[in-house]
Amino acid sequence: MSNGVLFAYFVTALCFILALKGLSSPKYARYGNLVGAFGAALAVVVTLTLHGLGHRIPIIVAIVIGTLIAVPAARLVKMTAIPQMVAMFNGVGGAAAALVSLDEYVKQHSVDSGGVAAAVVFSAIVGSVSFTGSLVTFAKLQGIMTGRPVVLPGARVFTPVLALASVGLGIAGIATSSVVLVVVCAITALALGVFFVLPVGGADVPVVISLLNAFTGLTVAASGYVLNNTLLIVAGTLVGASGTLLTQLMARAMGRPLTGILFGAFTGPTTAGSTAELATDRAVRSANAEDIAILLAYARKVAIVPGYGLAVAQAQHTVRELADLLEARGVQVFYAIHPVAGRMPGHMNVLLAEANVPYEQLKEMDAANPEFSSTDVAVVVGANDVVNPAARDLPGSPIYGMPILNVDEAANVVFLKRSLRPGFAGIDNALLYHPKTTLLFGDAKESLSKLVAAVKNL
Amino acid sequence: MNNIELLTVFMLAVFVGFEVISKVSTILHTPLMSGANAIHGVILVGAILITGVADTAAQLWLGLAAVVLATANMVGGFVVTDRMLEMFKGRRTSNTPSPDAIPAGKDGRR
Structure with a gap:
């Protein structure tokens, strides 16, 4: 890549830092967002003009399709439904990052560096978890499914097994340079994402969206490592770090420890004060x-x-x-x-x-x-x-x-x-x-x- | 770049990421999350790069799928964040009583 392109990527990384800085102050929040959008647009345009880039027309068509889907969705969504919209955008980002790593793996087939291999497996797993996890949060907030914690029988054992299985499959896939095993690993992680979010109670879902947001950031960073692209590493890590901190701040604002939010349904009694326990025929006073x-x-x-x-x-x-x-x-x-x-x-x-x-x-x-x-x-x-x-x-x-x-x-x-x-x-x-x-x-x-x-x- | 250089970049980005949002008020949590969400949409750059060097149809389609999803993440993320922050701008101007608030109050008097 030429120095010009690398410099443009540097400017973009700088824009992202300024965007996050701006977004944390009420006065500059809107400018911050615009600076971030400018940086992202710059990086995309510069990348599209790269010498020797193939399939330019299909890529541009795909970008137009993505934009045509996203802009009306983002503009028309009711203000009340914004949290689930953010969850959805985050989910597709995680899926994209996982696909990028998988695609690179398919292309190289055997990865010689241990670090790159680990990054491929990491982004395949975490990106998949972020994708399906976000879909479940969307379903919970949209009212497609119940907002109450869902603990499936055996989930306490099944979820960790699923996590270990996907890691094991990923390692086995890299070791035998098998594309199929890595794909199976990603599919297992898709199931893991569902089981990870199901036990989270409705009121806590926003904190989980923030956590999955940080996950996607880290996935992007890992994909950047696979592609040896500094911009992706910086942007992904920025989001991963700030997203983790934001998740903690949110959990604190709700007065709930993060572990309690994620795993509370497995340990604590969730029945206390539930509707079943309180007599519903108790008298209430209503007035006109x-x-x-x-x-x-x-x-x-x-x-x-x-x-x-x-x-x-x-x-x-x-x-x-x-x-x-x-x-x-x-x-x-x-x-x-x-x-x-x-x-x-x-x-x-x-x-x-x-x-x-x-x-x-x-x-x-x-x-x-x-x-x-x-x-x-x-x-x-x-x-x-x-x-x-x-x-x-x-x-x-x-x-x-x-x-x-x-x-x-x-x-x-x-x-x-x-x-x-x-x-x-x-x-x-x-x-x-x-x-x-x-x-x-x-x-x-x-x-x-x-x-x-x-x-x-x- | 070699691994040590990449690791250095990674660590610096971690600290910047923590530092830059360490003092954020509760009311900005949602827009900030949404803005950060848009920023990781830059995976679009990765998706373009990987699609641009695709040799087989499978690689091409995988890449194009990633391009569509990443574009939705990035563009949608920035647009939805801007919509949220639009609301905050409206609030600052309403520090002085908004013109339509006064007649509503007067109508209410007996």
Whole structure:
């Protein structure tokens, strides 16, 4: 490769570092992303103009096809479905990296360097795990399959066996320079990815997406080693390292150790507080919109706790209308945002920003929690797990240890819920049956519209 | 490049990767993850290089499949990240009460 190409790759690597730097500060985040996109485009264009590159037309056609699939998908996806979209893009990236290594192996057939052989097996396995693992997270978040931890009988033994088998097959494949064995190794790893993610509980899925993201980064780095390409090594390693750190930060934001997220379903009792255990015929107090409107309009301080249900119902704008009405009546209103409200850390902030909710009304969890004891009414809109006192008080609950918003400290709690169905983690919430809790059943947006109308009529 | 040089590059990249995002606020976790996701889409470069030297039909098709997937990863990743960050820009301008917030409040008064 000429020095010009290598210099372009160097510029791209620099762009990626600046992109990550920019993305971690609110002020420069958008520029950071654009700098990264510029760097990536530069590397691709320079690579396409390389002297002696064959099959140029089919490659360009393939790039156009990929773009035509990805751009509409990325532009049209609802803001609420973004986490699973990221998972999907990550998965196909992992698959691409594994294919690149496999293709190089097919071409060279026998690999003389031990390091390169190890890198081929590494990227075949980790890339495959990242691919199918991401597909399972997509299915969980999209509601195609249950969000609850799935522990298949024998999985405790089967999963490690599968992992060892794919490593063994990979080594055997390299040793006998057999293409078939390495392909079988990759297929085994595809199954491993499914078994790896199945036991992860729904609320923890975002952390796993981040982990698989780091995996794909490392796969790309390994492919870069196979191809002797510094840009791939640098970019892949950057993502691998920052992704690992980000995974830990996310796990910490949720107050859950990473091992507990990945393997908790195997060790801990997951039945405590499950729906089966709690009698569903316990009395709940429900009220109509007018009663709740009175409660809200004559309160001094109201907390709004938005959750995924609000996002699904696209009720960001209606909730702001209600908040504005209450403010106009002299009620102090603030939004209490749990770090993982929505589906991912920061997801709810994105959704509320879309509805132009004033920044100073948003309170992060640490700022919001001391406020609840002086709050008259806490309105929980389509959230459940993030306000479930079981996370604080019930050791053995699958969400025990997750930091929550202490809405149970408010004088009154109002839940806007579609039904008594448990939240994403699949566990019941004792707060729903508490005497100071009132429920307003219905779609979040309809209920909020009714409340807006009722407050206006007061 | 020999192995030691590649190892050096690898180690330096590990430290840069850790260092560069060590101070990130919770609200940016999702966009940052998505941006990092787009960056590893640069595997597209590898996919192009490997496809460009394909000798057999099998190698060519494997490579082209990798090109399509890697393009989806890279392009989709950057576009979706930009969409998320668009929202943040909207929020900063709303530090002053947004024009449509005021009439909504007035309507609510008895």
